[in-house]
Structure formats: structure tokens, C-alpha cells
Amino acid sequence: MVSLPYPPRSLYYDGKPQSANSGKSSQNIDPSTSLPIAEIHSASHSDVDAAVASATKAFPSWSQTPAIQRSRILLKAASILRERNDELAAIETKDTGKAFSETSAVDVVTGADVLEYFANLVGGGGLNGETIQLRPDAWAYTKKEALGACVGIGAWNYPIQIALWKSAPCLAAGNTMVYKPSEFTPLHSTLLAEIYTAAGVPPGVFNVVQGGGDVGAYLTSHPDVAKVSFTGQVSTGAKVAASAAGGMKYVTMELGGKSACVVLPDADIEQAVDGAMMANFYSSGQVCTNGTRVFVHESMKEKFEEVLLQRMQYIRPGDLMDMNTNFGPLVSKPHYEKVLSYMKHGIEEDKATLLYGGPGKPEWLASAKDEVKNGFWVQPTVFTNCKDSMRIVKEEIFGPVMSILPYKTVEEVVERANNTSLGLAAGVFTKDLNLAHKVVAQLQAGITWVNTWGESPAEMSVGGWKLSGVGVENGRRGIEAWVRNKSTLVEMSGEVPTVFAKL
Ligand code: NDP
Numbered sequence: 001m002v003s004l005p006y007p008p009r010s011l012y013y014d015g016k017p018q019s020a021n022s023g024k025s026s027q028n029i030d031p032s033t034s035l036p037i038a039e040i041h042s043a044s045h046s047d048v049d050a051a052v053a054s055a056t057k058a059f060p061s062w063s064q065t066p067a068i069q070r071s072r073i074l075l076k077a078a079s080i081l082r083e084r085n086d087e088l089a090a091i092e093t094k095d096t097g098k099a100f101s102e103t104s105a106v107d108v109v110t111g112a113d114v115l116e117y118f119a120n121l122v123g124g125g126g127l128n129g130e131t132i133q134l135r136p137d138a139w140a141y142t143k144k145e146a147l148g149a150c151v152g153i154g155a156w157n158y159p160i161q162i163a164l165w166k167s168a169p170c171l172a173a174g175n176t177m178v179y180k181p182s183e184f185t186p187l188h189s190t191l192l193a194e195i196y197t198a199a200g201v202p203p204g205v206f207n208v209v210q211g212g213g214d215v216g217a218y219l220t221s222h223p224d225v226a227k228v229s230f231t232g233q234v235s236t237g238a239k240v241a242a243s244a245a246g247g248m249k250y251v252t253m254e255l256g257g258k259s260a261c262v263v264l265p266d267a268d269i270e271q272a273v274d275g276a277m278m279a280n281f282y283s284s285g286q287v288c289t290n291g292t293r294v295f296v297h298e299s300m301k302e303k304f305e306e307v308l309l310q311r312m313q314y315i316r317p318g319d320l321m322d323m324n325t326n327f328g329p330l331v332s333k334p335h336y337e338k339v340l341s342y343m344k345h346g347i348e349e350d351k352a353t354l355l356y357g358g359p360g361k362p363e364w365l366a367s368a369k370d371e372v373k374n375g376f377w378v379q380p381t382v383f384t385n386c387k388d389s390m391r392i393v394k395e396e397i398f399g400p401v402m403s404i405l406p407y408k409t410v411e412e413v414v415e416r417a418n419n420t421s422l423g424l425a426a427g428v429f430t431k432d433l434n435l436a437h438k439v440v441a442q443l444q445a446g447i448t449w450v451n452t453w454g455e456s457p458a459e460m461s462v463g464g465w466k467l468s469g470v471g472v473e474n475g476r477r478g479i480e481a482w483v484r485n486k487s488t489l490v491e492m493s494g495e496v497p498t499v500f501a502k503l
Helices: 045-064 067-083 085-096 100-123 159-172 187-199 213-220 234-246 269-285 298-312 333-348 363-367 410-417 433-442 475-480
Strands: 011-013 016-018 025-030 035-041 131-135 138-146 149-153 176-180 206-208 227-231 250-254 260-263 293-297 353-356 381-384 401-407 425-429 447-450 483-491
Touching: 011 045, 011 187, 025 085, 045 138, 045 149, 045 176, 045 206, 045 213, 067 085, 067 100, 067 159, 067 187, 085 100, 085 159, 085 187, 100 159, 100 475, 149 159, 149 213, 159 176, 159 187, 159 227, 159 475, 176 187, 176 213, 187 206, 213 227, 213 234, 227 234, 234 250, 260 269, 260 410, 269 293, 269 298, 269 401, 269 425, 293 298, 293 410, 298 353, 298 381, 298 401, 333 381, 333 401, 401 410, 410 433, 425 433, 433 447
Parallel strands: 149 176, 149 227, 176 206, 227 250, 260 293, 260 425, 293 401, 381 401, 425 447
Antiparallel strands: 011 016, 011 206, 025 035, 131 138, 138 483, 353 381
């Protein structure tokens, strides 16, 4: 048997690795070569039951652990993550195909930031309720109480970051979690569980199960689960929300987008092009908040495209561990085929003008090392003269495909930007800050940027509108998604209000 570079991944519960009893396994693939890198053992229903039982058993004690103590443990985990940043980032690079220049600067760091943020928030009294004096002799108080055993289900584009954005507020608030990574990017999951254990997180508080959609579906319908936090496609999110609704479970849904990047007529063109490139080619376009509909005022379209074509030369595919590489392959074969089919559709059916790239093999691959020739590499692609009715403009591609849409007036662009069932993100580029705020206020999206694109710090609550999601992650409001309210009214007058008094 050929030995794979990484040890097999299996379950993790009761504070230690556990073997799966399903007998089913799959191979995890390095997207840059299409070669297998690890064996992944899928969970059976009884494995999932065991992980949920572990989370259920750990809940009473963890939820009663003083917040300051939970905080101390989670801060220790954040510090281990930072110490092991490069090692974890290199694993994320192998698993996702994203360049190490990205994973080492963003993926682990932004996860650790959120862990630190929520640990500090609850340690500093962020879970306190309210005291309400109703009358001199009556008052009410509210408490924020943990929900129970929760489920986190992640997408493949930011695996460790998503795992942390879910588990950090979940655990900080006193809940326990069973986490399922995407079967395409499972490597981080048990490592994160080991880090939590090493930091002092008690057995059963953070658990991992591996597997595909069937495992996710069984988890979300599990009767002992109090909440499901899901990141993925709108169509999957709808199934997960429907399944959770049957048991009246709390849900947070972080779903797809088709966001508008609006370049207003007075924008600094260089700045707008940089922003549009970040909004389309960062992580090879596999970012949920990507601004793939780039609306450019007709007066500046020619210049915008000229600067863009110059800048496209700075996209550097290649050895993913080389710090100069800033563009990797797509995550998996099915996703690669999906993105290529959109590129072909853009040319053949939508009849958009191909300005750059397209579905052909990237030229550099011809002289690249043999081992990367079968990787899921595509060309960064730009279509122009696009119309709102085109499929490439309407549907989320989740790859490096930019659509340029010319417009005439600000009123028109706002209306067109909002003409979608999705509402994850949007942004404007302009020198006129009054206009920026006026336009942003009209854009139907949960996350908006002015003269920048993509930054999502721990302090900022983020979540999609319309079909792009339910609820928010991060920021002060992020913790509210992991607690329920208990109100208590205390009457001290000695008189119980009644309508049943003697006449
Ligand atoms: P999917 O919806 O395909 O999968 C997401 C997760 O759900 C995976 O772990 C998947 O397992 C699992 N799953 C699949 N079917 C079910 C089911 N019936 N019940 C429960 N779980 C299930 O999304 P992708 O992984 O393709 O991720 C890309 C999508 O995620 C894009 O649409 C992107 O916009 C969105 N996204 C949104 C973000 C946000 O914050 N709004 C952030 C990042 C991504 P498996 O993969 O093993 O099949």
C-alpha cells in the first residue's frame, strides 16, 4: 500500500481520536496535483450518535464553568494556533490549493482572532443580561444561557477559519459542538480538536465527525442537537434549515452570494481595479463575498479595462509554497468542471465578450513540473459587455470569473445591483464619501465595503440578506446566536396580582 503524506482522519470525541465503524472511507486530494494525500474515514449513524452523546454529556459541566475560566482556556487555544500558524497554514494549502502566502497570513490568523475576540468578550462580562427596575417593589432580570449540544457544518473554502468562526462563539458561550468539515477539506478538523484538548477544553466539548452530505444531513436532524450553524451553498442551506425547523432548532446560515462591486463615475481607477481584482481573484475566486458583478460607469469602462489587463499580469500561479505565488488551483475536480462549464457557457450561450483567460488550459502548465499538470488549475477570466440576464452574471460561479457590466446612472446601478435573490455583500468605489454612504444605504446586502474589498475582522458582525443567509457571525451580535434568553420577574410587594379577589 502506498503511504500518503498525512495520517488518516477519523472521528474525534470524548477528548480523543476515535475510529469510525462505517467501513467507508475516501481519499483526500491535493488540488494542485490531483494526487491523494490522506485517507478519510466516514462516520456511520452510530458514530454520529456517539459524538453527539459526547457533546451532550459534556454540556452541563462546560456551561456551568465560569465564563472567565472558559475564556482562559480558549485564549490558550488561540495562542497555540498562532504558535503553529505556519504548520497549520501549510496543511490548509495542501488541502485547499490556496497559496501559502494567503493561508499563512489569513486563514489561521483570522480564526485565532475570532477565538480571542469571543474569549475576551465572555471573560469581560459579555454574556451578562439586563436588570430592569419595573416598580419600586418589582424588578426583572434576564440571563443569556447556553443552548446545548450544537452542530457546525463547514464549506471547503476557508476550512479552519470556518471551524473557528463557529466553534469560538459556541464554546465561549458555554455550548458544546459536533463539527463536520467538508469532505473535500477535512485535514484541519482533528488538528483543531487536538489543539482545543491541549489548551484544556474538556473531553466532549469539541468533537469532529467526517463524511459527506449524508453525515451532515443525519447530524442536522439529530434530536439531541440544539442548534445548527451552517456555511455552504444556498440549495444545501435550504435543506439544512428545513431539517432543523422540524425540531425547532436554532440556525445560523452563511450561504452563497453574487455580490455587486460598484465603481462610481468619480472613482480612482487604479484603486477600483485593485478592489475588483481582490473581489474576484483572491483565493482563486472561491470566496463567498466575491464581487463578481463589477458595475463600471460607461465613461470609464475603457480605462478600467486597460488598467485591469495590465494588472492581470500580476496574478502568479505556481508553486503554492513560494511566497510570490498568489493564485492556486480550484479545490476539487467537480468544482473545476463546474467553473469551466460556466466559462464555456459565458462564451457559447451568453455571448459575453471574453477579455482575458477563458476555459483553455493555462499556458504556464505546459512548462510546469509534471506533478502539477493534472491539478485543477484554471485561468483567471474576465468577461465584459455583460448583461444582467446572462447566466454567468446571475448565478454564483465561485471561481475566478469576473463579469464587467457597464451602466449609465447611479439610480440605474443601484437598481441593477439589487436585482438578485442573493444579498451577501456589496461595495462601492468613489472619492465622494457622501455618495458612497448614500449608495451603500440602498444596497441590499448584509456586508458592505467602501473603497476596499473583503476584509472581515473579528469585531465586525457579518451575515447575508435575502437567500444569502440567516443571522450573523462575529462581532458582539455574533455571541447572541449561541445563547437563549431567560427572563425572571420578581415581585416584592407581597401582593400577587389577581382578578379572582372576593367581591
Ligand atoms: P455545500 O453546500 O456543498 O456544502 C457545505 C457543507 O454542507 C459541506 O460540509 C457538505 O458536505 C455539507 N452538506 C452537503 N449536503 C448536506 C446536507 N443535506 N445536510 C447537511 N450538510 C450537508 O457548499 P460548498 O462546500 O460547495 O461551499 C461553497 C459554498 O459556500 C458557496 O456557495 C459559498 O458562497 C458558500 N460560503 C458562504 C460563506 C458565508 O459566510 N456566507 C462563507 C464560505 C462559503 P460535503 O462537502 O462533505 O459534501
